[in-house]
Amino acid sequence: MSYTEVLERKSELLKKTVENWILKENRDGLNRQEAHIYRNMLKELHQNEQELNTVRGEDIEKQSDSDEAEERVSVSQTSAQSV
Numbered sequence: 001m002s003y004t005e006v007l008e009r010k011s012e013l014l015k016k017t018v019e020n021w022i023l024k025e026n027r028d029g030l031n032r033q034e035a036h037i038y039r040n041m042l043k044e045l046h047q048n049e050q051e052l053n054t055v056r057g058e059d060i061e062k063q064s065d066s067d068e069a070e071e072r073v074s075v076s077q078t079s080a081q082s083v
Helices: 003-028 032-082
Strands: none
Touching: 003 032
């Protein structure tokens, strides 16, 4: 399992947990301790989403770099064959 997949899975779990806290808050309200846990969970979700977006951006950057390198190799092979 890649790091990106781990972050995606963590994000799914955090979203589900936050959703449950929101339902509880709407249904019964949150006491002080629960509100603290809920806020920390939201912070963790946002941090995880930010890290996931950063990793995805790096993956896209690496992919475009490798595509450019492959393109240069194929162009140089074509020019060497035509000579």
